[in-house]
Amino acid sequence: xxxxxxxxxxxxxxxxxxxxxxxxxxxxxxxxxxxxxxxxxxxxxxxxxxxxxxxxxxxxxxxxxxxxxxxxxxxxxxxxxxxxxxxxxxxxxxxxxxxxxxxxxxxxxxxxxxxxxxxxxxxxxxxxxxxxxxxxxxxxxxxxxxxxxxxxxxxxxxxxxxxxxxxxxxxxxxxxxxxxxxxxxxxxxxxxxxxxxxxxxxxxxxxxx
DNA sequence: AAAACGGGGGC
DNA sequence: GCCCCAGTTTT
Numbered sequence: 001x002x003x004x005x006x007x008x009x010x011x012x013x014x015x016x017x018x019x020x021x022x023x024x025x026x027x028x029x030x031x032x033x034x035x036x037x038x039x040x041x042x043x044x045x046x047x048x049x050x051x052x053x054x055x056x057x058x059x060x061x062x063x064x065x066x067x068x069x070x071x072x073x074x075x076x077x078x079x080x081x082x083x084x085x086x087x088x089x090x091x092x093x094x095x096x097x098x099x100x101x102x103x104x105x106x107x108x109x110x111x112x113x114x115x116x117x118x119x120x121x122x123x124x125x126x127x128x129x130x131x132x133x134x135x136x137x138x139x140x141x142x143x144x145x146x147x148x149x150x151x152x153x154x155x156x157x158x159x160x161x162x163x164x165x166x167x168x169x170x171x172x173x174x175x176x177x178x179x180x181x182x183x184x185x186x187x188x189x190x191x192x193x194x195x196x197x198x199x200x201x202x203x204x205x206x207x208x209x
Numbered sequence: 210a211a212a213a214c215g216g217g218g219g220c
Numbered sequence: 221g222c223c224c225c226a227g228t229t230t231t
Contacts, residue, residue, distance in 0.1 A: 042226035047217060081216035081226090119228045140226060155210095157227085191224075 004151050009200050010172055010179060016199045017182040022049045023129045024178065030105035030130030031061060031097075034112075037122040038090055043080050045181075051077050062094035062103055089117035107131045120158055128174045136164050137177045141184030148188065150205030 022045040026032040035055070040048040055076050059065040065073075073087040080086070093115045097103055105126060106112060112123035124137035136142075138157040142164075146152045152163040168176055187194045195201055195208050 037227090040226085041228070042214080043216080044218085044225065079217075082214065083216085085214080117228070121227060189224095190226095 004149065005203060006151070006168065006172065009149070009203055010175060012199050013179040013183055014175070017179065017186065019182065021045065021178050021181045022052070023125055025049075027129055028132060030107070030126055032056060033130035034093070034105055034118075034122070034126050035065075035090055037125050038086055038093070038117050039077060039080060041082065041086065041117070041122070043082075045185075047080055051080055062097040065094040066091055066098065086117070089115075092116060093118075105130060107133070109135075120161060124161070125177075128177070132174075134170050134173045136161050136168065136173045138164070139177070139181065140190070141188075142177055142180040144190060145180050145184055145188045148193075148204060148206040149200075 022036060022040065023033060026036055032052075036048065036052045039052050039055075055073075058076065059068055068076075068091075070087060070091065073091065074083060077083045077087060096115070097105060107127065107130075109120075109123050109127065112118050112126055113120070118126075121137050121139050124135040127133045127135035128137055138146075138161045140157070143154070143157045143160045146160055146164060147154060151167065152160050154160045154163050164173075164176065183200075184190075187198050193208050195204070198204065201207060
């Protein structure tokens, strides 16, 4: 096992990838963070982002969102997968926000997980990006790379989330997702990782030839 | 624990 | 055309 140096890994990757992830656009905006996550379920950010931006031009709050007809909403987001289910979830959740939460997005894990379509990843993004609370959002990038690095040894994203809580300094709980997503998309890819150009290869436990 | 779900983009 | 990608719900 190579030595795991979290501080160094964060520093290197943070400088190596100057771009940012989609959710950063919605920092401090829980509703947009939530809806963009609902849209991006099992969909790549570069596909989701333009659709999300276009949707927010028409409806950037729950009130406007439910004033769109289901058909209008579907029309706006139909270029992404599961769009019918996603449209339904977005409108159902928006309706509940208005009826039960005074139009605001709740800020606890428990309340967020109660929504159809919201799992731990989405809830944690809403908490960390929308509300800027300490939370670890684990998607497939975070899960895969945290394991390849030998930082954790876990089978499910949920296990990864809990394991990371024990070893990641709290100041990196948000940043870890950002840099893992960028690293995962650009270098540490699922099937054919580009280990030859990897900036943190010296910290990695699972180098592919 | 494993499967089902549905669409875009790269080649 | 075929392969790659990606969270949540359901079985």
